Amino acid sequence: MSAVTTPFPERSLEWNLPYRGKVGMVGLIVAESAIFTIFVVAYLFYLGKSLSGPTPREVLETPIFFTVCLLSSSLTIHLACKELQRGHRISFRILWSITIVLGALFLFGTAREWHRLIYERGLTISTNLFGTTYYSLVGLHATHVTAGLIMLGIVLLFSLADRVGMEQSARIETLSMYWHFVDAVWVVVFTVVYLIGR
Amino acid sequence: MSSDAMAIPSAGTAARPWVEVVHEWVTTVDHKRLGILYIVYALAFLVVGGIEATIIRIQLIRPHNDFVSPQVFNRMFTMHGTTMIFFVAMPVLFGFANYLVPLMIGARDMAFPRLNAFSFWLTAFGGILLYFSFLGGSGLYGAGNAPDVGWWAYAPLAAKAFSPGHSSDYWTIALLVSGFGSVGTAINLIATILCMRCPGMTLNRMPLLAWLNLVMSGMVLIVITPLTAAQIMLLVDRYLGGHFFDTQAGGSATIWMHFFWIFGHPEVYVLIIPCFAFMSEIIPVFSRKPIFGYPVMVGATVCIAFVSLSVWAHHMFTIGMNSYANSFFTITTMVVGVPTGIKIFNWLGTMWGGRIQFKTPMLFSIGFLFQFLIAGLTGIMLASAPFDWQLSLSYFVVAHFHYVIVGGILFALFAAFYYWYPKITGRMLSETLGKFHFWLFLIGFHVTFDVMHIPGLLGMPRRIYTYEPRPGWETLNLIVTIGAFIQGIAILIFVTNLVLSYFKGAKAGNDPWDAWTLEWSVSSPPPPYNFASIPVVASRRPLWDLKHPEDPDSRYE
Numbered sequence: 001m002s003a004v005t006t007p008f009p010e011r012s013l014e015w016n017l018p019y020r021g022k023v024g025m026v027g028l029i030v031a032e033s034a035i036f037t038i039f040v041v042a043y044l045f046y047l048g049k050s051l052s053g054p055t056p057r058e059v060l061e062t063p064i065f066f067t068v069c070l071l072s073s074s075l076t077i078h079l080a081c082k083e084l085q086r087g088h089r090i091s092f093r094i095l096w097s098i099t100i101v102l103g104a105l106f107l108f109g110t111a112r113e114w115h116r117l118i119y120e121r122g123l124t125i126s127t128n129l130f131g132t133t134y135y136s137l138v139g140l141h142a143t144h145v146t147a148g149l150i151m152l153g154i155v156l157l158f159s160l161a162d163r164v165g166m167e168q169s170a171r172i173e174t175l176s177m178y179w180h181f182v183d184a185v186w187v188v189v190f191t192v193v194y195l196i197g198r
Numbered sequence: 199m200s201s202d203a204m205a206i207p208s209a210g211t212a213a214r215p216w217v218e219v220v221h222e223w224v225t226t227v228d229h230k231r232l233g234i235l236y237i238v239y240a241l242a243f244l245v246v247g248g249i250e251a252t253i254i255r256i257q258l259i260r261p262h263n264d265f266v267s268p269q270v271f272n273r274m275f276t277m278h279g280t281t282m283i284f285f286v287a288m289p290v291l292f293g294f295a296n297y298l299v300p301l302m303i304g305a306r307d308m309a310f311p312r313l314n315a316f317s318f319w320l321t322a323f324g325g326i327l328l329y330f331s332f333l334g335g336s337g338l339y340g341a342g343n344a345p346d347v348g349w350w351a352y353a354p355l356a357a358k359a360f361s362p363g364h365s366s367d368y369w370t371i372a373l374l375v376s377g378f379g380s381v382g383t384a385i386n387l388i389a390t391i392l393c394m395r396c397p398g399m400t401l402n403r404m405p406l407l408a409w410l411n412l413v414m415s416g417m418v419l420i421v422i423t424p425l426t427a428a429q430i431m432l433l434v435d436r437y438l439g440g441h442f443f444d445t446q447a448g449g450s451a452t453i454w455m456h457f458f459w460i461f462g463h464p465e466v467y468v469l470i471i472p473c474f475a476f477m478s479e480i481i482p483v484f485s486r487k488p489i490f491g492y493p494v495m496v497g498a499t500v501c502i503a504f505v506s507l508s509v510w511a512h513h514m515f516t517i518g519m520n521s522y523a524n525s526f527f528t529i530t531t532m533v534v535g536v537p538t539g540i541k542i543f544n545w546l547g548t549m550w551g552g553r554i555q556f557k558t559p560m561l562f563s564i565g566f567l568f569q570f571l572i573a574g575l576t577g578i579m580l581a582s583a584p585f586d587w588q589l590s591l592s593y594f595v596v597a598h599f600h601y602v603i604v605g606g607i608l609f610a611l612f613a614a615f616y617y618w619y620p621k622i623t624g625r626m627l628s629e630t631l632g633k634f635h636f637w638l639f640l641i642g643f644h645v646t647f648d649v650m651h652i653p654g655l656l657g658m659p660r661r662i663y664t665y666e667p668r669p670g671w672e673t674l675n676l677i678v679t680i681g682a683f684i685q686g687i688a689i690l691i692f693v694t695n696l697v698l699s700y701f702k703g704a705k706a707g708n709d710p711w712d713a714w715t716l717e718w719s720v721s722s723p724p725p726p727y728n729f730a731s732i733p734v735v736a737s738r739r740p741l742w743d744l745k746h747p748e749d750p751d752s753r754y755e
Contacts, residue, residue: 020309020393027385031419038427038457042442051448126439129448136434136442 066109073102227311236293271663272346279349301717304396309389317382324376331368353443384418410475425461473610484560485552498537531581558632562613569605594654625703642684714739
């Protein structure tokens with residue numbers, strides 16, 4: 001092959017650009033935030049507009065324990081990322097597993113609350129406006145927790161196969177951004193549904 | 199200029215079995231091929247949407263016409279609007295962005311090639327789902343096929359009680375799916391533009407096309423998603439018995455309007471900003487001058503993006519908002535005109551004193567400038583709430599937004615086709631056919647849409663399937679329909695040009711327009727890897743620097 005002539009000689013240049021994974025994840029988080037904003041607006045707009053019962057004050061119980069679970073999982077995933085950056089694979093694996101357990105506990109809490117609401121209080125998505133907006137907003141968040149848990153679980157599988165090391169640190173941190181986002185959304189949902197909405 | 203294509207040992211010229219070729223296209227993750235797929239897909243739907251428009255115009259050619267039934271007429275305007283916005287304008291603009299952005303910023307591909315393919319196929323399946331409604335829409339209810347609730351599907355018309363069968367579900371899911379595709383591509387474009395620029399390509403030196411697509415993608419993230427949320431709510435209502443838009447259970451029909459137009463109005467800017475991007479690349483090249491006011495152009499675009507997020511309710515003046523809301527949305531809508539006006543002056547400033555070459559891309563660009571200005575002026579008229587009370591839902595509004603979409607967006611797209619076709623295919627489009635296309639389309643456009651304002655002023659409502667033979671209306675509608683046919687002929691010339699030039703067109707070479715951005719530095723069509731070695735740039739016009747080493751731009755920037 002003859003020498004390749006190119007109009008642009010390759011020159012050495014100080015040239016640093018952001019990591020594309022993080023930029024992409026920020027984009028996804030912005031887009032997701034817009035979706036949640038619309039659902040939160042709908043929830044607030046329809047507060048007290050239901051024509052029939054039950055009302056939030058009658059049936060909702062504040063899930064403090066499960067909220068603490070989810071919020072502390074943000075801390076454990078942060079620590080897990082830090083451990084991975086230092087190359088401590090075992091402590092990463094332990095902290096990562098704790099994160100999954102905490103997330104799963106939260107999901108269990110949501111499931112239990114829904115079971116109670118549906119079977120004891122007779123509140124379904126079609127009962128009244130409160131039911132429609134409540135199950136949509138909390139359900140949308142729970143869907144995101146589920147998606148997050150699946151992704152965390154995949155990483156755990158790779159980690160058990162000892163395939164997650166320092167080189168994957170940037171990717172793992174990208175995933176942890178999503179998890180932090182899911183937690184932050186819960187702070188908003190919790191405030192709207194259990195503090196303002198009751 | 200020397201070619202920078204590398205010889206690839208395995209690249210044979212022998213004809214391959216077609217299955218292999220199809221397989222290669224279906225599984226491709228190359229941004230250029232996906233760009234072409236987007237564009238071809240959009241062109242196919244442009245023809246479909248055009249046929250639907252023609253059916254609408256034939257039905258309205260004279261009073262008491264019975265070319266199609268009222269039901270079919272409703273389906274036609276619904277499908278025409280949905281198709282043109284979601285499956286023509288969005289994909290074709292994403293296609294050009296996909297094709298051009300990596301080439302212009304000196305990258306070898308997008309940031310996430312597989313996400314890119316995934317997003318395209320989501321969009322593609324969205325379109326197929328929408329059109330599958332012609333077969334599957336009636337469900338078990340015998341309730342008629344394609345969606346017929348209008349492209350904004352106001353509640354409660356789209357509720358199960360008033361839209362039985364599955365036609366509205368196909369509409370909802372098609373938009374939901376293609377919306378995910380749009381968000382995916384937008385994320386990809388943002389990551390590409392921020393993280394894949396070649397050395398030396400600072401944000402200040404990026405071609406305006408990359409800048410404007412960055413702004414557009416940022417808008418897509420927060421504009422398409424409210425529609426996604428609203429579609430999820432509509433599905434909850436239709437399938438799970440929810441009450442979001444059910445006024446019988448305390449729900450609100452108005453909130454659907456708000457959610458829809460929070461998407462719907464900024465969407466217009468999502469579509470027009472990439473067209474501004476085309477103009478900002480094409481007008482300088484054919485005026486033989488660098489763009490006038492580069493930083494101001496970027497600033498004005500960001501301004502438009504911000505302000506356009508707070509104008510949506512000007513679509514809803516007639517629903518009876520309070521006077522504060524009316525004033526607010528009137529003012530914000532008029533404010534959008536300021537940065538847009540700045541842009542028009544900048545393009546004129548670019549042309550001023552230049553040696554203008556009236557090639558076909560430039561003709562379409564000038565058409566764009568003129569028509570977009572007029573579209574903006576009728577927009578300012580409609581922004582005024584009392585004026586809008588009079589003319590909302592009339593043909594004046596239809597004429598106004600077709601002036602934006604056809605006179606603005608479509609003209610800019612034609613300019614982009616004539617400008618970048620040589621790069622994409624390696625052959626020039628015929629200038630003769632191009633000029634025929636331009637003049638016929640220009641005449642057809644003005645015959646249709648200039649005249650269409652008048653029946654609107656006379657009180658003709660939109661979306662009616664027929665009308666009484668009142669003085670004035672018949673002749674005007676006849677003229678409008680004749681104009682539509684002239685435009686149809688022009689489109690046929692365009693398609694002929696695309697096909698003929700692909701086989702018979704003059705060889706383009708690397709840089710047929712003597713342009714200045716990086717995509718013209720590589721062969722036409724570009725090799726799969728784009729750049730044999732990643733370029734290093736020192737100014738906004740890297741090819742100018744290369745061609746004029748004695749007087750490079752980098753000396754002044």
